[in-house]
Amino acid sequence: MKRIDGRAKDQLRPVEIIPNINRFAEGSCLIKCGNTQVYITASVENRVPPHVPANEGWVTAEYNMLPRANRDRSRRDVSKLKLSGRSAEIQRLIGRSLRAAVDLKKLPGYQITIDCDVLQGDGGTRTASVTGGFVALALACRTLHKNGWIKENPIIHNVAAVSAGIVDNALLLDLRYEEDSNAMVDLNCVMTEEGKLIEIQGTGEGRPFDVEEQQKLVRYCAKGIGELIELQNRVLAEAER
Amino acid sequence: MKRIDGRAKDQLRPVEIIPNINRFAEGSCLIKCGNTQVYITASVENRVPPHVPANEGWVTAEYNMLPRANRDRSRRDVSKLKLSGRSAEIQRLIGRSLRAAVDLKKLPGYQITIDCDVLQGDGGTRTASVTGGFVALALACRTLHKNGWIKENPIIHNVAAVSAGIVDNALLLDLRYEEDSNAMVDLNCVMTEEGKLIEIQGTGEGRPFDVEEQQKLVRYCAKGIGELIELQNRVLAEAER
Amino acid sequence: MKRIDGRAKDQLRPVEIIPNINRFAEGSCLIKCGNTQVYITASVENRVPPHVPANEGWVTAEYNMLPRANRDRSRRDVSKLKLSGRSAEIQRLIGRSLRAAVDLKKLPGYQITIDCDVLQGDGGTRTASVTGGFVALALACRTLHKNGWIKENPIIHNVAAVSAGIVDNALLLDLRYEEDSNAMVDLNCVMTEEGKLIEIQGTGEGRPFDVEEQQKLVRYCAKGIGELIELQNRVLAEAER
């Protein structure tokens, strides 16, 4: 089987991360994974939600598709007066993933909100949000540190994410829309730069999958995440200058 | 390390499934996993949502905690005018899992809604909802079949779920509340009777976890799910008589 | 005319109250009146709404039907983003009735919320909620008193409720669903153990009723409420041991 865009089975789509895309946010980027584009800002606020222990900080995320991010226009959540279940699920995933990248004790009294607004969706919007969200978060932490508002940079390790799936019984990395909508199995991994898992979410919508297949999909993801973390570091290094 | 209730590391809590707990629903049960109790009904309706292809059916789920299911009373979603993000995430998981148990083509024109209302929550409410939800679903399919509304029973295979986690670096099956709230890693599996995966969701809230640990947690889950499916079958066989 | 279940005109359905059904709530019970089943918890919180005078407490109630409490599944209030008018009306009645059972000055700074979730509805869910709600409330007051959080037990007198109605021009006590849905007149009474009225609500949906009929329906209710209060006392006495 040949992939629709000629990629190898374990090959990522072309990825680009443009840092500091928003002049007001403490950190921001635009991430493009193939035709998927997510506009991400990291906003620092001087207050934390009530459940956060004293002397700690918090990282949270919000996720939204613009109405024409998809092939068909979809109604805005506000016109339906509720956040879609899908958006709720995704923004909880992004928040948990990015909290795992920082030492919250080193952000005392600060909340960083990662806003992920999908401009174009072509598969993999949640994993692109995590990968780009890390860059926006790291830039915001740098701003906080440079301005002397925090003593140490709270970043522990890079975090990035990608999906893999089974389409027509073939295992493929980084599904684009046409592949994703035909996938029998779809699995997302969030990993650290050490290759450890932060989140794993797999679903056999088309058919159940055995443990061996699950393992192989994780290995595909690990390969892709390694490349994405290299890109994150390159972007962050250049943005520094 | 000893578990708080003396269980072995890979031992389930006592589980009980009381079928046909509701006299109106086409299928129903009360599932008790330790102190977790979920009241589940499966309701058949003669119409399907617009996205379902003609000549097919649909299975969906709704999940809700009663206000005093927890140690502290929580406000009802309706008084906040929105479904909590957590509930939205969980009911999507339950719905996907149970759809994987049936052949939707054999439910033409019918929608089965699995309502999972948590009476008491002590860890594992989402996995208990899947395990009990399968029993309610199977009973509803039986009702449909007996009444001659469908020609064949649409159940493909049993589906059940359980969690495993890492607490103080020990791997444990079926976490109860005190363990769950201290878990470094928490992983839920939904599997079929053939031991294949339908859903896997793991999160390293306390620390990242390596692929080996992940594999071991899946094996723990597989063991527990095997036992749960045996119980499902026993309950369904007895409910038949 | 014979009643569908053979009861005498002024006879209650079989009633059962199972106390302490929830391990977290300060007070709780499951009340079954025929096929009507309501799961009730009484939750104590350490704060009162703003309109409550200093040094006083408050008792309030919330009422909800589970989706499959009825012959047909009904949508959850949250999915309609509003509390149904019927639920609003009923929970206000329950709250007023139970406040009349306690001396709010003896609950300084505490709010007790009575959550009534109908598992199965077969007529008389609001009156069952009052009758069972009193038991949950009394158990919660006992917990507060035993723990030394309040000095005196604030319960003034038992409160219970039942309905009576006119079906085919026959006066009947404690209508079940088939009777209720055919009733020309429907009247609910909430009374104290001294036989005094707390609430009376009567409606002639099918035809107007004269004052004499109204009086007779109240006498029927008084008889039923006497028996329900005996049961409350028996349950509370046993729960003590």
Next chain:
Amino acid sequence: MKRIDGRAKDQLRPVEIIPNINRFAEGSCLIKCGNTQVYITASVENRVPPHVPANEGWVTAEYNMLPRANRDRSRRDVSKLKLSGRSAEIQRLIGRSLRAAVDLKKLPGYQITIDCDVLQGDGGTRTASVTGGFVALALACRTLHKNGWIKENPIIHNVAAVSAGIVDNALLLDLRYEEDSNAMVDLNCVMTEEGKLIEIQGTGEGRPFDVEEQQKLVRYCAKGIGELIELQNRVLAEAER
């Protein structure tokens, strides 16, 4: 005890009903009971809700307080995104009461909505809404009949309402605000011109009340309602000319 405005115990406040106050509505009036003022319109629409049998009509009501109807300004329901429980309860009462005044079979395919907007509230807004609502409803039925849209006038009998209560152990008819807010017992009756009950709602917020007291309050209400129905007829007769 003397009443604050010198009325006899069983005396109504001055009542005025100004018919046809709105030039667009099929029926309308402004009712003033002392300082209570309710602006009422009856709107005919050519469609009925789904639960109404074919060849029948429907009557429903909506009730709302303007923000400054009270001594203090209250927030609009829309700014809280929900109808208050009190409004929900009241509009259900008005709807049931007015449906009892008409033969719905003689309104085939029409819905009449009675909108009751309280301009000033000084006690008795729900009963004023019923009494004035009947006038608006009767005027709308007349319009329908005159225009030949219905064959027979569907009005069966007049319906009116008033409250009585116990203040400082004295029984009083038609409580105004200062009396109402001090009432130990408050009872509303809706009655027909034949003196039969449509609705009775009594509540002992301050103390329980015995059956004898309840009877006496009903007699007070009956007297007041007789006078209100006379006024309705006078107003309707004059409006005809």
Next chain:
Amino acid sequence: MKRIDGRAKDQLRPVEIIPNINRFAEGSCLIKCGNTQVYITASVENRVPPHVPANEGWVTAEYNMLPRANRDRSRRDVSKLKLSGRSAEIQRLIGRSLRAAVDLKKLPGYQITIDCDVLQGDGGTRTASVTGGFVALALACRTLHKNGWIKENPIIHNVAAVSAGIVDNALLLDLRYEEDSNAMVDLNCVMTEEGKLIEIQGTGEGRPFDVEEQQKLVRYCAKGIGELIELQNRVLAEAER
């Protein structure tokens, strides 16, 4: 072209302002412009929104159509769970206009809310709300001043509003409904007693309009506003006695 009611092109409809129409509000009036009727109250509260500087006050407005203000009944905003966009736009205009009439520094710590509830709408409800809203506001300021709660009367100058438009290429002042719904161009002005502009809103729904036409429409409005301000002063002077 003759106007439907025989008015000259630059002639207002008959206007009437009845002050102190509500006994609870600090200021109030009923304004009638032809068949348009708006019930207006000005409510003083002892607190200001967070964005207001210390030692200043605030003036805000809310606008609402009663369901049968129009030829057809419209649903209440609360039943749609949202304020209509039109209402939101109008109440912002009213608030801005009336804030321009007062020196907020002379209202330290007070918020005055102008509630405009349209009883009947026949064109020009927003401008009638501004014109009548000024009277209610001035009466409320007078109450505050008389009671000694503020030292100086904060009113700077009268403010009133009217519309003008182009119908069938004829320029007309103060459009009523039939004219308004056929207008090619519709322009509202809010002006001070010195003839200066506070707000101008013009829209060419039917065709674009040139700058000369726009000027002429403003002159028409200026004429009408002069007359309205005379009426405001007459009403306020009489209300004083």
Next chain:
Amino acid sequence: MKRIDGRAKDQLRPVEIIPNINRFAEGSCLIKCGNTQVYITASVENRVPPHVPANEGWVTAEYNMLPRANRDRSRRDVSKLKLSGRSAEIQRLIGRSLRAAVDLKKLPGYQITIDCDVLQGDGGTRTASVTGGFVALALACRTLHKNGWIKENPIIHNVAAVSAGIVDNALLLDLRYEEDSNAMVDLNCVMTEEGKLIEIQGTGEGRPFDVEEQQKLVRYCAKGIGELIELQNRVLAEAER
């Protein structure tokens, strides 16, 4: 007085319009006016709202600020469960303006929705939305025409918008944020390529303004709009190739 960025009083900020920024939308662009950036898509749908006459089409707009479009992060509308009054007002303005650019009879059965999502706001977001919205709309009409779905291009004339204001008594064109937030008077114009007005909205938040000033502000706007329409045409001509 010198402007903060050295511009002449009647000089626009640098403007850039990047067409076809979204690969799914029938028309789209990114408009940058100084630091203001709006992401705009025009989506064609095959159905019109109920109020549209048969054989006509409709153009509507939605406007939204991304959470970090401003100096401080603002909460999403969906989390407040309502569209802000400001957004409601603005999207109604954009819709009316763009409808004036097309002959709706030449769009039979089609609705075009212009979504304006502000990525960065630095003053003038509503006028940038109109100016860029026209480009997206024109591109969508071209797509419809090219595909043969409509017979004639429905565009009548270009439409663009800009603001002018009075800051420290100086009249200035195209206010940026620092100017806008200090403006005494703020006026927006929407005009056609013939220099005729579609919309005019002026507000004297800081002080009233006289008719002469209003006229001069309109002339400033006319000059700016002329330049913006030239740019629109250049962009549309190049996008064609």
